[in-house]
Amino acid sequence: MKFNATNVRASASAADLIFEALREAIFTGEIRAGEHLRQDALADMFNTSRIPVREALSRLEQQGLVKTERYKGTTVTSLSVDEVREIFEFRALLEGEVIRYAVENMDDETIEKARRACDAFATETDSARYGELNRDFHYALYAKAERPYHLKIVSQALDRIESYLRAQLVLTDGMERARREHMGILNACSSRDADKAVALTRAHILGASESLIQFLQTRDSAK
Amino acid sequence: MKFNATNVRASASAADLIFEALREAIFTGEIRAGEHLRQDALADMFNTSRIPVREALSRLEQQGLVKTERYKGTTVTSLSVDEVREIFEFRALLEGEVIRYAVENMDDETIEKARRACDAFATETDSARYGELNRDFHYALYAKAERPYHLKIVSQALDRIESYLRAQLVLTDGMERARREHMGILNACSSRDADKAVALTRAHILGASESLIQFLQTRDSAK
DNA sequence: ATATTGTAGATTGTATCCAATTTTATGTTA
DNA sequence: TAACATAAAATTGGATACAATCTACAATAT
Structure with missing residues (x-):
């Protein structure tokens, strides 16, 4: 080190x-x-x-x-599979609510900003930068929620699982799916469809959770 | 000091x-x-x-x-009224979800434990102990959610506003209302009515929020 | 009188040293 | 050889001392 x-x-x-x-x-x-x-x-x-x-x-x-x-x-510290699952459930709940608030206040400038972050995420090839660019995209939207406390707690939760997300992305190709899902969330926000944005955000997070848990289980059983 | x-x-x-x-x-x-x-x-x-x-x-x-x-x-640090409001919104979201998980796993032993905590809260006359006994009651139920991460974040949020809650209770009589609302939540859990337990928990928290914010505003405008 | 400069005090950040306890190595004995 | 006692090394928690910077006030020049 x-x-x-x-x-x-x-x-x-x-x-x-x-x-x-x-x-x-x-x-x-x-x-x-x-x-x-x-x-x-x-x-x-x-x-x-x-x-x-x-x-x-x-x-x-x-x-x-x-x-x-x-x-x-x-x-x-390491997280058990149950702990990882719980943190993703927590994120789905919290980020779903945050995106709902964000759609309430959404404006075109924010949409543009998020679109640029989405493109940057989609075109980046270095998987090590996944976490940063993923946050850039989501936070670009979340900022409009105007809920600083909620966002701080979201950051805390992300920090807790960041190393697991990165370990997965070195070996798997979740970025393409993430890119598509980001586009969907962006479109829902753009059309001010709060319910859809919430549903897609929750699915985005819970899908990543399933994928990560499967990755962890196959990795650990391989040893 | x-x-x-x-x-x-x-x-x-x-x-x-x-x-x-x-x-x-x-x-x-x-x-x-x-x-x-x-x-x-x-x-x-x-x-x-x-x-x-x-x-x-x-x-x-x-x-x-x-x-x-x-x-x-x-x-x-001090919290603005907006910050207090946001933390209560956050609590309503999170504790609502936690009580839903708790009802899923509810058993009679937990109900009895919560009932004792509820009684202890109702009979306590020292308002300084409000916070502690209030937590005892809610956590007795929340424990059954089996979501340690969620509970840790709930504790964090409660800590953030604890001083404001205590300042209010020295001067106002929210304890009687809290006692009644606790009974309602307990009954909903006892009858395994998750939706009702969630709704009552959210109302309990958001009602306390309104009451506290009003208290803060009158106190600050009085100066 | 006002603005500016300098100096002393206050306050946090860091380095070095000591204390307390666990872990590991070593030696002794059956 | 194995078990046990003892000493040495490793490791964190805390105390003391020093460094860096801000603040307040006074002194001085204009």
């Missing part, structure tokens, strides 16, 4: 940088579930003391991405 | 204790919105160094209860 300082913002504290670097490393799978993270090893990697490392780990722990036990260390 | 060590668990770290003490002090209103919390002052109060204080503040910040700015300090 290595880190460079190219993608940092100068105004952020060391703890912020370490937090984001570790978070991204967990997302990409560079740090795998179950792996041990030792504070002084991380401090050496980032050329800091353990203090900002501890703060970063504390934040990750609160988001559920790692778990720390005194005298033992910090390990990256 | 003073703290004693009577309500501590021996196994918890200093950071845990400080976190819970500050959290409770925010809930009770002992620490008010806008108030500045300085690290070394807190360290003196708790007879520790600033290190565990910082960790406690970091956790509070991620829950949205405080906000820290470098060189300036930490202040307790």
